Amino acid sequence: MKEVLIIHYSQTGQLTIILENMARTLTGNNITISHYQVVPEPEYGFPWKPTRFYDVFPETFLQIPSDFHPPKPEILEKKYDLVILGYQVWYLTPSIPINSFLKSDFAKKLLKDTPVVSVVACRNMWIQAQEKIKRLLASVDAKLVGHIALVDRHINHISVITIEHWMLSGRKDRYWGIFPKPGISDTDMDNASKFGPPIKKALNVDDFSKLQDELLQLDAARVNPFLVRTDERGNVLFSKWANLLIKKGEPGEPKRLKWIGFFKFYLKFAIWVIAPIVFVVFLLTYLPMTKKRKNERKYYASVALKHTK
Ligand SMILES: Cc1cc2nc3c(=O)[nH]c(=O)nc-3n(C[C@H](O)[C@H](O)[C@H](O)COP(=O)(O)O)c2cc1C
Numbered sequence: 001m002k003e004v005l006i007i008h009y010s011q012t013g014q015l016t017i018i019l020e021n022m023a024r025t026l027t028g029n030n031i032t033i034s035h036y037q038v039v040p041e042p043e044y045g046f047p048w049k050p051t052r053f054y055d056v057f058p059e060t061f062l063q064i065p066s067d068f069h070p071p072k073p074e075i076l077e078k079k080y081d082l083v084i085l086g087y088q089v090w091y092l093t094p095s096i097p098i099n100s101f102l103k104s105d106f107a108k109k110l111l112k113d114t115p116v117v118s119v120v121a122c123r124n125m126w127i128q129a130q131e132k133i134k135r136l137l138a139s140v141d142a143k144l145v146g147h148i149a150l151v152d153r154h155i156n157h158i159s160v161i162t163i164e165h166w167m168l169s170g171r172k173d174r175y176w177g178i179f180p181k182p183g184i185s186d187t188d189m190d191n192a193s194k195f196g197p198p199i200k201k202a203l204n205v206d207d208f209s210k211l212q213d214e215l216l217q218l219d220a221a222r223v224n225p226f227l228v229r230t231d232e233r234g235n236v237l238f239s240k241w242a243n244l245l246i247k248k249g250e251p252g253e254p255k256r257l258k259w260i261g262f263f264k265f266y267l268k269f270a271i272w273v274i275a276p277i278v279f280v281v282f283l284l285t286y287l288p289m290t291k292k293r294k295n296e297r298k299y300y301a302s303v304a305l306k307h308t309k
Helices: 014-026 050-055 055-062 096-102 103-113 129-137 156-169 184-205 213-218 224-249 256-283 290-300
Strands: 002-006 031-037 082-087 117-122 142-152
Touching: 002 014, 002 184, 014 031, 014 082, 014 117, 014 184, 050 156, 050 256, 055 096, 055 224, 082 096, 082 129, 082 184, 096 103, 096 129, 129 142, 129 224, 142 184, 142 213, 156 256, 184 213, 224 256, 224 290
Parallel strands: 002 031, 002 082, 082 117, 117 142
Antiparallel strands: none
């Protein structure tokens, strides 16, 4: 008998559907699947109030944990053969609920010496968030054996507009009737069921060494080299902002909110002015950077962790 635990958090239910589709083809006579949904305390409202949406940035980026409801005793008492960890990206970082869980003693208990498959569903920028997940998993002695990334496939700037509409209105529909639907497409969500069989195969023979290669053949984690650059630059700039904003007071305090207003303005500037400049530099250096790009593609699509910082 194999025991699988699916851990996740999802505000809109998008990730829940993806994981359900995977679980459908993973389940079998000899496989028991348990679920633990991380519920923050207090919960983040959805749809987001605009100020709150930006005000969670400093604590998210600095990976400061906050409270959540603990797993039930029946979840904690089992030893799992595999954990599937579903998460979303907030500000180029794993969301606060998932980060809080991974920094808790519950994560040490549930994940130590346990194979983990991570599943991220986000707008499109997951590369550095996944590096943070790799480090968090290493800190609780978990073994990352697979990674699946589902993204909004529309061009970057279109998805920036549509995700803001979705997050602030709560409606996953076509903004103004002209933009595409935000988030992961229905087809990609349905097709998440294709990842179940290779995971099941590895689980049944207790050998996960080839799993990521098999998942990659199913297009599990497509690395976009331009987004790698943007994510990298974004992390440098976000680090400066987060360290500044955290000193301006507690979430929701008027003095801090004034600064969050500046950050919001800066974010728009970064997306609409800096990102296109990064894109031009990316194009100008396309040929000399060929080897670096190839290496990065290989590394970021893998489950390996570089021993830098
Ligand atoms: C506060 C906040 C910040 C976000 N930042 C990013 C980001 O930096 N990169 C990204 O690809 N998606 C980002 N997203 C989109 C989420 O990753 C995710 O797609 C969306 O919140 C729906 O996920 P859920 O319903 O599973 O919670 C952000 C969402 C929120 C709420």
